[in-house]
Amino acid sequence: MTNQNASAPHVSFRNVQKSYDGETLIVRDLNLDIRRGEFLTLLGPSGSGKTTCLMMLAGFETPTSGEIRLEEQIINKLPPHKRNIGMVFQNYALFPHMSVLDNLRFPLKVRKLPAAEVDAKAKRALDMVQLGSFGSRYPQQLSGGQQQRIALARALVFEPQLVLMDEPLGALDKNLREQMQLEIKHIQQNLGVTVVFVTHDQSEALTMSDRIAVFDKGIIQQIDSAERLYEEPTNAFVANFIGENNALVGKVERIEGHHCDVRLDCGTLIRARTGNVSTGDRTLVSVRPERVVLDESANSCANFLDAVVKEFIYLGDQVRIRVDLCGNHDFTIKTPISNLDHSLRSGDRIRIGMDAAHMRALEPLPAA
Numbered sequence: 001m002t003n004q005n006a007s008a009p010h011v012s013f014r015n016v017q018k019s020y021d022g023e024t025l026i027v028r029d030l031n032l033d034i035r036r037g038e039f040l041t042l043l044g045p046s047g048s049g050k051t052t053c054l055m056m057l058a059g060f061e062t063p064t065s066g067e068i069r070l071e072e073q074i075i076n077k078l079p080p081h082k083r084n085i086g087m088v089f090q091n092y093a094l095f096p097h098m099s100v101l102d103n104l105r106f107p108l109k110v111r112k113l114p115a116a117e118v119d120a121k122a123k124r125a126l127d128m129v130q131l132g133s134f135g136s137r138y139p140q141q142l143s144g145g146q147q148q149r150i151a152l153a154r155a156l157v158f159e160p161q162l163v164l165m166d167e168p169l170g171a172l173d174k175n176l177r178e179q180m181q182l183e184i185k186h187i188q189q190n191l192g193v194t195v196v197f198v199t200h201d202q203s204e205a206l207t208m209s210d211r212i213a214v215f216d217k218g219i220i221q222q223i224d225s226a227e228r229l230y231e232e233p234t235n236a237f238v239a240n241f242i243g244e245n246n247a248l249v250g251k252v253e254r255i256e257g258h259h260c261d262v263r264l265d266c267g268t269l270i271r272a273r274t275g276n277v278s279t280g281d282r283t284l285v286s287v288r289p290e291r292v293v294l295d296e297s298a299n300s301c302a303n304f305l306d307a308v309v310k311e312f313i314y315l316g317d318q319v320r321i322r323v324d325l326c327g328n329h330d331f332t333i334k335t336p337i338s339n340l341d342h343s344l345r346s347g348d349r350i351r352i353g354m355d356a357a358h359m360r361a362l363e364p365l366p367a368a
Contacts, residue, residue, distance in 0.1 A: 008072055009033035010162065010194045011057065016066035018052050018218075026052045028218040030066070034196060036161075039188055041197045041205040044215030045241070051166060053215075054198045058164050059083050070162070081110075086155030086163035086193075090170045092147045094139040100150055101126065101135035107158045125157040126150075128187065145176045152184065156191065163188075165197045169204065181207045202242055206230070214238050230288075234276065235363050239286045246292070246331050247284045252277050252361060260361050266326035270303040272359035281364040289320065289334035291358035295341065298353025307331065309348045325352065 011034035018027040027049040034040050042050035055061040057068060059080035067074050075083060087093075094103050104122035113121070126132050129149035139147055148168060155163050165184075169177045185208045188195050199205055205212045206226040213223040214237075222234045233239035236247065250264035260274045262285055270285065277283045298304045307323035319340050325331040333352065344350065 008036075009069075010036040010038075010071070011196070012069040013053070013057075014067050014069070016053075016056065016063045016068060018049075018056060018061065019064045025064075025218050027056075027063075030218075030220065032213065032220065032223070034194060035210075037192045037194055038210045039185065039195045039197065039208060041199060041209040041212045042215060043199060043202065043205040043212050043241075045200060048215035049218040050198050050200075050213075050215045054164055054166055054196060057196065058085060058087060084158075084160050084162075086158070086160040088148075088151050088155045088163065088165040088168045090167040092139070092151040094147060094150060094154070096139050098138070099135065100131070100137050100139070100142070103139070103150060104154050104157050107154060111158060121157055121159075125153040128156070129153045129183075144172055145180060148172065148180060149183075152187070156187070156193070160193065162194045162196070165195060167199055168197075169199075170201075177204070178207075184208065206242070212242075214241060216241075232360065233286065233362065236284050236286070239360075239362060244289050244332060244334070246287050246289060246328065248287070248326055248328060248331075249282070249284060249365070252279050252281045252283055255279055259356055262361055264326050266305075268303075268305055268326060270305075270354075270359065271356040272303075272361045273356065275360050275362045277361045277364055283361045283364055285359055285361050287354050287359045289332040291354060292333045292335075293353045294333065294335065294339070295351055298351045301353030302356040303359065304351055304353040307350055307352050309344060309346050309350060311346060312344075323350070323352070 013030045013032040016027060016030040017025055019025050030053065042053055044050045052061060056063055059078060063076055067076055070083060101122050104125050105118050108118040108121055126135055129152055131146060131149055169180050172180060181204055197208065209226055211223055211225055212229055214221045216237050222229060222238045229238060229242050233242060239245045248264055250262040252260050253263050254261045255274055258274055259271055261269055261271055262283065263269050272285050293301060305326060307325040309321060309323055311322040313320040317337055318334055319337050321333040323331050323333060
């Protein structure tokens with residue numbers, strides 16, 4: 001029995017739907033298992049349903065249908081304060097009239113822990129986020145990054161097994177946000193706590209997550225590791241939402257094992273990995289900008305085409321080259337600055353190459 005419980009999902013959504021007006025579904029038929037101790041990110045654009053899922057799990061929203069289980073208990077009607085879940089919000093939600101230590105003591109006092117234990121746990125949580133000497137300060141005396149650390153400590157101080165984070169780093173500047181991403185991930189790994197993290201920032205999701213669930217229009221389009229989402233997107237939405245992506249349009253002429261031959265609209269035959277396509281389908285072939293090679297190197301690739309240079313965009317250690325290729329006027333190549341032929345100019349014709357392993361025929365295009 002113990003082994004069964006250990007292997008059971010920490011959280012389960014079963015056929016969960018959410019509508020606010022009885023007509024439009026914000027979340028559609030959600031089936032999702034969250035593993036114990038994992039860092040799962042819900043990623044998607046605004047209005048995709050990711051935050052609504054988090055709010056239903058927290059207890060601030062009720063599913064229209066379906067059930068949510070926590071530790072195998074159905075929690076649809078359980079009030080938030082009885083779920084024993086830690087929460088971290090973008091706006092920190094610290095009590096301004098309380099000192100830092102009192103903010104951390106508050107969740108423990110609500111749970112009626114002995115005073116000595118309250119103090120010990122609050123101080124330990126403060127040390128965990130490396131702000132042990134800040135206990136007597138008030139939130140308004142702290143920087144944004146320090147306030148976010150305190151908010152994180154408060155979510156963890158009562159030792160919940162599940163912590164929910166709703167865009168917690170959105171208000172921080174780029175450098176501090178990147179630093180906090182690693183800090184949160186390291187704390188999560190050290191404690192072994194399950195984290196469900198909501199963001200619309202793809203780089204944040206790629207950096208922090210064990211798995212990422214990509215949402216669009218209330219549906220999980222793909223749930224996978226960061227590497228698989230990037231290298232093996234199942235559809236055009238995921239390919240375009242995770243990282244930069246190029247697409248070429250063509251028709252599948254032949255499928256052979258895990259690869260297929262696609263006749264592009266410009267007439268060139270290319271070889272790509274097979275996604276969810278069949279022979280005869282018109283499809284989008286996806287390739288990442290950094291997987292495209294130039295000139296002499298192109299000749300050793302399975303696929304090579306001619307393109308016309310339109311624009312150079314310098315990014316410090318890299319350069320992004322925009323070209324006109326086979327009907328795509330915004331095809332992008334990303335290459336280290338050290339590899340660039342500095343004699344290239346806008347309007348020049350170049351040869352580019354792409355290996356079949358890095359190209360993917362994603363899915364059938366809808367009929368025109």
